[in-house]
Amino acid sequence: MADPWYQVHASRAVADSLRELQKQASRQGRGEEFLDAVRQIHEELQNRPMVFGEALYRLPALGMSVRTASVRPVVVHFAVVDDRPLVFIRLITLLSQPRK
Numbered sequence: 001m002a003d004p005w006y007q008v009h010a011s012r013a014v015a016d017s018l019r020e021l022q023k024q025a026s027r028q029g030r031g032e033e034f035l036d037a038v039r040q041i042h043e044e045l046q047n048r049p050m051v052f053g054e055a056l057y058r059l060p061a062l063g064m065s066v067r068t069a070s071v072r073p074v075v076v077h078f079a080v081v082d083d084r085p086l087v088f089i090r091l092i093t094l095l096s097q098p099r100k
Helices: 012-027 031-047
Strands: 007-010 054-059 064-071 074-081 086-094
Touching (some): 007 012, 012 086, 031 086
């Protein structure tokens, strides 16, 4: 596999949230599913962020496109810088469990 093209960055608050969501998913019996989804999301953000998920809006003054994507059970909101290979994760959430 080729080296990743985009650098992916997240704030400490996002990283802390990710850890808490992983604990929550594990308590619900979805820990492995959560980790697999996070790995897949990270790979997409490193290699294909401009086609991953759906475009939400642009921040023209910052030269960024804001997008959202989901890989069950995780949803990620992120921004891609237009003129540099940078991605900033804004928010990660855990989808509710499917009803039985």
